[in-house]
Structure formats: C-alpha cells, structure tokens
Amino acid sequence: MNLTLKVWRQNGPQDKGRMVTYRVEDVSPDMSFLEMLDVLNERLILEGDDPIAFDHDCREGICGMCGMVINGVAHGEQVATTTCQLHMRHFEDNAVITIEPWRAAPFPVVKDLVVDRSAFDRIIQAGGFISVPAGSAPDAHSVPVKKVDADAAFDAATCIGCGACVAACPNGSASLFTAAKITHLSLLPQGQPERDSRAKAMVEQMDAEGFGGCTNTGECTAVCPKGIPLDTIAQMNRDYLRSSK
Amino acid sequence: MSKRGERTKKNSRSADVIDEGGRVTGYYAEGEPIRDTKAPEGPIEDRWEKRKFGAKLVNPANKRKLHVIVVGTGLAGGSAAATLGELGYNVTSFCYQDSPRRAHSIAAQGGINAAKNYRGDGDSIYRLFYDTVKGGDFRARESNVYRLAQVSVNIIDQAVAQGVPFAREYGGLLDTRSFGGAQVSRTFYARGQTGQQLLLGAYQALERQIAAGTVKMNTRHEMLELIVSDGRARGVIVRDMVTGEIERHTADAVVLATGGYGNVFFLSTNAKGCNTTAIWRAHRRGAMFANPCYTQIHPTCIPVSGDYQSKLTLMSESLRNDGRVWVPLKAGDDRPVAEIPEDERDYYLERIYPAFGNLVPRDIASRAAKNVCDEGRGVGPGGLGVYLDFADAIRRLGRDAVEKKYGNLFEMYERITGEDPYTQPMRIYPAVHYTMGGLWVDYDLQSTIPGLFVVGEANFSDHGANRLGASALMQGLADGYFVLPTTIGDYLANGPYGEVDEEAAAEAETAVRTKIEKLLSVNGTRTADSYHRELGRIMWDYCGMERTEESLRKALERIPELREEFWQNVKVSGQAEELNQALERAGRVADFFDLAELMCVDALHRTESCGGHFRAESQDADGEALRDDENFAYVAAWEYGEQGPILHKEALDYEYVKMSQRSYK
Numbered sequence: 065m066n067l068t069l070k071v072w073r074q075n076g077p078q079d080k081g082r083m084v085t086y087r088v089e090d091v092s093p094d095m096s097f098l099e100m101l102d103v104l105n106e107r108l109i110l111e112g113d114d115p116i117a118f119d120h121d122c123r124e125g126i127c128g129m130c131g132m133v134i135n136g137v138a139h140g141e142q143v144a145t146t147t148c149q150l151h152m153r154h155f156e157d158n159a160v161i162t163i164e165p166w167r168a169a170p171f172p173v174v175k176d177l178v179v180d181r182s183a184f185d186r187i188i189q190a191g192g193f194i195s196v197p198a199g200s201a202p203d204a205h206s207v208p209v210k211k212v213d214a215d216a217a218f219d220a221a222t223c224i225g226c227g228a229c230v231a232a233c234p235n236g237s238a239s240l241f242t243a244a245k246i247t248h249l250s251l252l253p254q255g256q257p258e259r260d261s262r263a264k265a266m267v268e269q270m271d272a273e274g275f276g277g278c279t280n281t282g283e284c285t286a287v288c289p290k291g292i293p294l295d296t297i298a299q300m301n302r303d304y305l306r307s308s309k
Numbered sequence: 310m311s312k313r314g315e316r317t318k319k320n321s322r323s324a325d326v327i328d329e330g331g332r333v334t335g336y337y338a339e340g341e342p343i344r345d346t347k348a349p350e351g352p353i354e355d356r357w358e359k360r361k362f363g364a365k366l367v368n369p370a371n372k373r374k375l376h377v378i379v380v381g382t383g384l385a386g387g388s389a390a391a392t393l394g395e396l397g398y399n400v401t402s403f404c405y406q407d408s409p410r411r412a413h414s415i416a417a418q419g420g421i422n423a424a425k426n427y428r429g430d431g432d433s434i435y436r437l438f439y440d441t442v443k444g445g446d447f448r449a450r451e452s453n454v455y456r457l458a459q460v461s462v463n464i465i466d467q468a469v470a471q472g473v474p475f476a477r478e479y480g481g482l483l484d485t486r487s488f489g490g491a492q493v494s495r496t497f498y499a500r501g502q503t504g505q506q507l508l509l510g511a512y513q514a515l516e517r518q519i520a521a522g523t524v525k526m527n528t529r530h531e532m533l534e535l536i537v538s539d540g541r542a543r544g545v546i547v548r549d550m551v552t553g554e555i556e557r558h559t560a561d562a563v564v565l566a567t568g569g570y571g572n573v574f575f576l577s578t579n580a581k582g583c584n585t586t587a588i589w590r591a592h593r594r595g596a597m598f599a600n601p602c603y604t605q606i607h608p609t610c611i612p613v614s615g616d617y618q619s620k621l622t623l624m625s626e627s628l629r630n631d632g633r634v635w636v637p638l639k640a641g642d643d644r645p646v647a648e649i650p651e652d653e654r655d656y657y658l659e660r661i662y663p664a665f666g667n668l669v670p671r672d673i674a675s676r677a678a679k680n681v682c683d684e685g686r687g688v689g690p691g692g693l694g695v696y697l698d699f700a701d702a703i704r705r706l707g708r709d710a711v712e713k714k715y716g717n718l719f720e721m722y723e724r725i726t727g728e729d730p731y732t733q734p735m736r737i738y739p740a741v742h743y744t745m746g747g748l749w750v751d752y753d754l755q756s757t758i759p760g761l762f763v764v765g766e767a768n769f770s771d772h773g774a775n776r777l778g779a780s781a782l783m784q785g786l787a788d789g790y791f792v793l794p795t796t797i798g799d800y801l802a803n804g805p806y807g808e809v810d811e812e813a814a815a816e817a818e819t820a821v822r823t824k825i826e827k828l829l830s831v832n833g834t835r836t837a838d839s840y841h842r843e844l845g846r847i848m849w850d851y852c853g854m855e856r857t858e859e860s861l862r863k864a865l866e867r868i869p870e871l872r873e874e875f876w877q878n879v880k881v882s883g884q885a886e887e888l889n890q891a892l893e894r895a896g897r898v899a900d901f902f903d904l905a906e907l908m909c910v911d912a913l914h915r916t917e918s919c920g921g922h923f924r925a926e927s928q929d930a931d932g933e934a935l936r937d938d939e940n941f942a943y944v945a946a947w948e949y950g951e952q953g954p955i956l957h958k959e960a961l962d963y964e965y966v967k968m969s970q971r972s973y974k
C-alpha cells in the first residue's frame with residue numbers, strides 16, 4: 065500500500081514546528097505503525113535528512129514509551145492499543161495519515177514526536193509508593209488480601225504511564241494516571257497507613273505540574289491502552305476528600 | 310588477577326587454536342585460571358550468612374559521603390539504587406529511556422520463582438537450588454545458586470509489602486503456578502504482567518528515594534565509557550541524549566545493571582534500545598566477559614513476517630500446555646491447514662519425546678522446530694514457522710475455557726498477525742530471548758575491575774548454560790535488593806577513594822568524543838540499522854540455535870569484514886549536539902560487532918554442547934546435547950586483549966548436586 069503522512073516536525077522546545085508531508089510507498093499491511101516509520105526514517109537518513117524522532121522501546125505495548133496522536137486520536141483509532149501495537153492493515157491504501165506528538169503544557173515537546181513526561185515521575189515521587197525499605201518486610205502471607213481486592217488493585221496497576229489520557233483530555237488533566245496509582249495502592253491493606261497523605265500529595269503535585277482539572281468528559285479512558293476505568297477518578301476524589309477532613 | 314596471558318598453544322585440544330595443518334590460527338590465547346571467586350567455605354547453607362557477617366560495615370554518618378553510580382533502572386538496577394539510597398548512600402542513577410519505569414524488565418510476562426513452599430508440595434530452598442543447577446546444565450556455581458534460592462523468599466515478602474498485586478486465591482493467599490524445568494508450583498505471578506508489576510514496585514521505591522534526595526536520577530542518559538583510575542572503577546562518561554552533551558560523573562563505586570545483549574542478533578524479544586555498550590566498554594577497560602556464547606532461544610515467538618521486521622514478540626510458554634505443535638509430514642506441502650489430513654501431519658514433539666511431548670524444555674523445543682524447518686517442512690512466509698494448534702483443546706474444553714485461559718495471548722497474536730487462532734493454528738518460531746553470559750563477577754558481584762559491580766542480566770552469574778523460566782526476575786531482584794547492598798558495603802567501607810585521576814577521566818571522555826565524531830564523519834551509503842540486520846543474520850545463521858566449527862569460522866570471517874565496511878560506509882545523519890536517534894543506534898551497533906566476534910570465539914572454543922549452546926558435533930545418538938564435563942566444566946572468562954581475547958578458566962566444582970546428563974524422552 066501507498067500512504068501520505070503529514071508529520072509534525074519540531075527541532076526543539078523553542079522551535080515553532082510545522083507539519084511536513086511525506087510519501088511512503090510499498091508499505092506491507094503486516095508492518096507495525098512504527099516499522100512503517102522505521103522504513104521512512106531509513107530513507108531520510110540516506111538522503112542526509114534528520115529522521116523523525118519518536119519514542120519507543122519494547123514495541124509490545126507494555127513499556128509506555130511510545131505515543132503519537134494519529135489522525136487526531138491518541139495512539140490511533142483502534143481501541144485498547146498502544147501506537148507500537150498498531151498495524152498497517154487497519155489503514156486504507158492511499159490514506160492520508162496525520163501524526164502529531166502528545167499536546168499538553170506539562171508535556172513540552174523535546175523534538176518532533178518526543179515529549180517530556182517527567183511530570184508523571186514527579187507525581188509518583190510525591191507519594192505513589194508504600195514506604196518499606198528492603199529487608200524490613202514481614203512474611204508475605206502474614207496479611208491475606210481478598211481476591212477481589214487484589215484483582216481490582218491489579219487492574220488499576222496496569223497503567224503504563226504513556227500519557228495518552230493527558231493528550232486526549234480537553235483540559236490536559238492527568239487525573240486518570242494519578243487515580244490509577246492511588247486506586248491500586250489504596251485497595252490493598254499494605255497501602256492503608258499512607259493512604260491519606262498519598263492522595264493529598266499526589267493530587268497537589270498533579271496540580272502543581274500544571275495539569276488541568278477533571279470535568280468527566282471520559283476522553284482519557286476511551287484512549288487508554290490499558291482500559292483504566294473512569295471510576296478510579298472517583299476513588300481518587302474520595303481519598304483526597306478523606307485526607308482533607 | 311587479570312595478568313596478561315601469553316599467546317600459548319597450551320589449549321591444543323580444541324581445534325580453534327591449531328588448524329588442520331598444525332598452525333596456530335590465533336583466535337585467542339589462554340591466561341591464568343581464576344582460582345578465587347570469594348565464596349566463603351563451609352556448608353553451603355551457611356555461606357551467605359558467613360559472608361554477610363564478614364562484610365565490613367559502613368558507619369551511618371559516613372554513608373552520605375560515599376557516592377555510588379548505578380547504571381540501569383530495571384529490576385536489578387532499580388532495586389539496587391533504591392536500596393542503596395535507603396541505606397543512606399549518595400546515589401546517582403542513569404537510564405536511556407525517559408523514565409526509570411520503562412526498563413525492559415517491564416516486559417516479563419510469566420512470573421518469578423521463590424522457594425516459599427506455600428503449597429506444601431515438597432519445595433524447599435534446596436530443591437530450587439537443585440533445579441537451577443541442573444537446569445543450567447551444570448555450568449553455574451553452586452554457592453551463588455544456593456544464595457539465590459535462599460534470598461528468593463525475601464523477594465516475595467518485599468514485593469508484597471510494596472503493594473505488588475500478585476495473583477491470589479479466594480482465601481486471600483498468594484497463588485502460584487508451575488513452570489518449565491520444575492515439578493513443584495513455585496512461580497508467583499501477576500497475570501501475564503509479572504515483570505511490569507515487580508518493576509513498578511522497584512520504581513516506586515526508587516522514586517521515593519529520589520524525592521528523599523538520596524538518589525539523583527538522570528533519564529535519557531546513555532553510558533558510553535567507564536572511568537578507571539588507579540585500577541579502580543571510578544565513574545562513567547554519559548551522553549545526554551536530549552542535548553548531546555558529554556558528561557563526566559565520578560563516584561567511589563560503579564554498578565552496571567544494563568540488562569542483556571540479545572539484540573546482537575538484531576531480532577530478539579528484547580526492547581529496541583537494549584544494548585551491550587555499557588558492559589562492552591567495561592570489558593574493554595579490563596572487566597572479564599564470561600560465557601558470552603550462552604544464549605537462550607525461546608520456542609514460542611511470533612514468526613518474522615517480512616524484511617522490515619524490527620523485533621519479535623514472545624508468546625507465553627504456557628500455551629504449550631494445551632497447544633499441539635506440528636508441521637506437514639511432507640516437505641513443501643503448502644496446502645491450507647484444513648486440507649491437510651490428520652495422517653499427513655507430524656506432531657514431532659509428541660513423536661520424538663513421548664514422555665514430555667509438547668512440554669520439553671525451551672532449548673529442545675527450539676531446536677526441534679529448527680530441524681523440521683531445515684527439512685523444508687516449515688509453514689508460513691519463508692517456511693520459518695511451525696503450527697501451534699488449539700483445535701483439540703477447543704474441542705475438548707470448549708472455546709470459552711480456552712479463551713479464559715489464553716484470551717489475552719490469542720488477542721495479542723491476532724493483533725500482530727491478523728489471523729484468528731481460534732479458527733486456524735498459530736504459527737510460532739523460536740527467537741533469541743535471554744543471554745546467560747555477561748560480565749564475570751565474583752561471589753560479591755564484583756567484576757575483575759575493583760569497584761565495578763554488575764547485577765541482573767548484565768552479569769553472568771547464576772544461570773549456567775540455560776536459565777529456567779521465571780528465574781531472571783528472581784535473580785535481578787536478589788542482586789539488587791539483597792546481595793549487592795551488603796557486598797558493596799564491604800568495598801565502600803575502605804572508601805572514600807579520593808580524587809579521580811584527571812588524565813584517566815579525560816582519556817575516557819576523549820574516547821567517547823572521538824567515536825561520535827568518527828561515526829558522524831563517515832558519511833557513507835548504508836544505515837546503521839542495515840548493518841545491524843546483516844550482523845544479526847550472520848549471528849542467527851552461524852552462532853544461533855545450532856553451531857558448528859564450520860559455521861563459527863565462517864562467522865569469524867564475515868564479522869570483521871562487515872565491521873570494516875561499517876566503519877567505511879555507515880551513514881549517520883544529524884549532529885552530535887542534539888537528540889539524534891541515528892547516532893545512538895550507530896554507536897550501539899559498533900559495539901555489537903565486537904561482542905559478536907567474542908561470542909563466536911567462545912562458541913568455537915567450547916566444543917561441547919551444554920544448555921543453550923548446541924554444538925552439532927557434540928550430540929548423543931538421539932541428537933541430544935552432549936556435555937563434556939571432563940574438559941569443559943568451567944566458566945570461560947575472557948579478558949580483552951589488543952591481539953585478541955585471552956581465556957581464563959574458572960573451574961566449577963559440584964559438591965552437592967551430582968552431575969548428570971539431562972533426558973526428556
């Protein structure tokens with residue numbers, strides 16, 4: 065298949081950036097989206113041009129490194145899929161595809177499609193952990209955990225920190241990401257001692273980073289590759305309220 | 310210890326030094342054997358206790374003044390940096406991704422072993438030790454493996470306390486499953502995402518220390534050189550991957566936790582960025598590289614679909630519990646599955662290994678698949694695939710039950726191939742998955758450069774010639790949470806180590822700058838990736854699942870030629886002082902060339918078969934791997950030499966587990 069790509073190119077944070085059009089030919093429908101970009105990049109390198117910079121690593125949907133807005137949708141239109149898991153067979157021959165970086169003030173563009181998501185790490189630093197130095201833990205069976213709680217905690221813990229939720233949100237809110245971690249830890253008995261301080265600190269950090277507030281539009285969960293549900297945000301709000309009592 | 314060995318003819322037994330004409334061909338020389346691994350003496354159960362008690366302690370007030378660099382934030386590096394921070398050391402940490410949470414440990418699916426014996430099914434520390442030594446085909450150290458089994462129980466406690474949501478049973482206790490190479494159920498898991506959950510546990514502990522100011526994190530920084538000053542590892546040269554700036558960082562000790570080197574094959578189940586640069590640079594500066602040829606090839610991966618293929622995806626081994634592996638009986642039979650009658654199908658694993666059938670260990674399943682494909686009976690594009698068929702299981706258990714068990718894997722398969730495994734068999738093929746080799750370390754996890762410690766997949770330590778499933782996560786966390794924090798204390802207790810020699814640091818920095826300038830200035834006609842692909846092809850064909858003297862010699866001819874061409878003809882666009890992914894890749898490929906050569910020399914010199922290393926010349930009447938314990942019961946530790954590598958042998962003694970030949974018939 066043959067494609068026309070309109071790709072956001074931006075040299076650095078200060079550069080204004082622009083869309084550049086590329087033609088890619090002989091694309092195999094079995095290629096992944098990133099492999100299609102690899103082919104284009106190989107050509108650009110040989111032509112002496114700068115390849116399109118994009119983040120990626122595992123290429124199997126788990127590291128959370130990849131992320132592009134494809135035809136206006138974070139990670140593309142296929143549901144519950146990261147950019148690296150997207151395959152070209154889902155596109156029409158001769159399609160025109162626009163590719164842009166995550167856009168949100170707290171995620172400044174580093175170059176082309178690469179953005180700086182370090183704000184997420186700082187939200188975790190604020191309290192997204194259980195304080196237990198190595199070697200101080202009691203036997204794992206000393207505290208049983210109900211299966212339903214363990215399963216629900218796991219579901220929330222599957223967030224890969226990709227940032228698609230922020231990119232999709234009209235307010236640029238990081239609520240789904242933050243709520244996923246708060247929910248994971250507050251569902252477990254081990255997470256109880258720090259429950260209040262955790263919610264408070266993480267929510268405050270999220271605000272301090274400049275992420276917007278949640279107005280329940282649900283765009284985040286629609287693009288989330290791991291299907292983190294919206295009700296984690298309700299859990300976050302409950303924990304936050306509890307902490308300010 | 311690493312006295313320069315003379316080039317000798319001593320090792321005249323193996324054909325690699327002496328050719329048919331009796332001339333020294335000189336792929337390598339042999340140096341002094343390694344006599345001391347620093348493992349304490351005495352009963353095996355007491356050795357780790359003894360080492361811990363014997364380790365010097367650092368006064369808490371002094372810890373802040375002791376500076377440790379940790380490169381890598383996977384299970385090994387993340388847990389090490391967090392724990393050293395908790396202990397009060399001054400830690401600087403690096404990773405090449407944009408967040409420490411993205412290290413490739415995140416991709417581990419199956420689970421983590423631990424000798425908890427929560428099931429009361431006869432498991433014990435001793436049994437885990439035994440299984441690991443045997444599974445490693447008697448090429449791992451008993452003392453290390455025993456310690457690993459001992460510490461394994463603490464890992465689960467630690468992870469649960471951190472909030473790792475392991476699978477549980479209705480009674481609220483932890484669930485376990487069984488995994489290849491063991492008859493007990495000792496594998497703890499978090500659905501198909503155990504690595505992710507364990508890594509997030511370590512990552513969160515690390516972020517807590519970053520917030521506390523004990524750890525300074527540098528993401529998007531790639532280590533490109535090691536600084537060795539007065540014979541000690543004292544720092545690293547890194548490149549800021551955003552600005553391109555070359556930075557010098559010094560410390561009292563350096564820990565490498567940079568993962569495996571499976572990407573030397575270009576196609577592997579590793580992440581795209583996995584590389585050998587950090588350990589290879591350390592090797593060039595004096596750290597010995599042990600057993601580089603020990604590679605694990607995983608039997609159940611999704612086959613290559615075309616030349617553009619950039620990586621391979623693992624499908625959990627658990628699929629072999631219900632799927633039946635087969636190929637057409639006749640070579641070149643390209644009829645659709647439905648048209649191949651039952652009696653024209655060859656369920657070759659069930660046929661050759663009636664006792665274990667589809668559940669034979671990884672290396673055996675992989676080789677059998679290669680053999681049938683070599684016979685022209687492979688399926689799918691290029692004939693490089695075999696069927697993994699669930700039709701029987703669906704008939705027997707019903708589609709729902711199969712979906713419940715394997716739904717997420719089936720979905721992943723469909724996503725990648727566009728084929729529906731409920732209605733047609735999956736196609737699978739082996740792929741490079743894990744590297745047992747790595748930098749040589751002693752019992753303290755210290756390399757042959759004092760002050761350089763190596764943890765996780767980057768070291769060679771505990772898996773011998775074959776790693777058992779669910780044991781890499783265990784080893785990474787054992788190293789990082791429990792072993793290193795004790796043993797490095799012993800080294801640091803004699804510090805701080807004073808100023809770093811300016812000349813040594815400047816020299817390392819210059820080496821980095823020179824290499825970058827060179828790569829940018831060649832301005833040839835091929836990309837680094839295209840060279841990497843070709844190198845990978847050579848390695849896969851000649852130093853892959855099956856190795857022969859002939860194939861390895863061929864590889865040793867082709868690799869230097871291709872490397873030469875690379876340095877004359879590679880094209881890297883862009884500048885040094887910017888985010889430049891073409892430059893990053895080229896730098897990694899350059900080091901893969903050198904490593905590839907050492908892997909082939911190691912594979913050539915080890916004329917026996919063992920674990921993941923199969924030399925076609927060394928097999929028994931049934932075509933199974935044949936070890937040669939008399940001549941090869943040693944760790945091959947290679948020293949870097951300008952004239953070629955120098956082999957140092959560390960003899961392996963088995964006091965507890967009796968050496969025996971594996972059989973799965």
Ligand SMILES: Cc1cc2nc3c(=O)[nH]c(=O)nc-3n(C[C@H](O)[C@H](O)[C@H](O)COP(=O)(O)OP(=O)(O)OC[C@H]3O[C@@H](n4cnc5c(N)ncnc54)[C@H](O)[C@@H]3O)c2cc1C
Nearest residue numbers: 381382383384385405414419420532568765766779781782
């Ligand atoms: C698909 C897959 C599934 C697996 N499943 C299992 C399983 O079920 N059970 C099991 O026990 N094992 C499994 N393994 C193996 C196991 O996951 C790995 O061996 C283990 O996680 C390696 O951990 P590590 O900490 O040593 O390295 P990694 O997690 O690879 O971390 C390496 C770190 O080093 C950094 N780094 C590397 N090079 C540089 C450099 N030059 N400069 C700066 N930083 C650098 C990286 O940024 C990263 O932070 C699996 C492996 C794969 C690939």
Ligand code: SF4
Nearest residue numbers: 223224226227229288
């Ligand atoms: S909540 Fe979903 S979209 Fe947001 S970071 Fe996590 S995985 Fe990505």
Ligand code: FES
Nearest residue numbers: 121123128130148
């Ligand atoms: S590259 Fe890892 S999730 Fe896409």
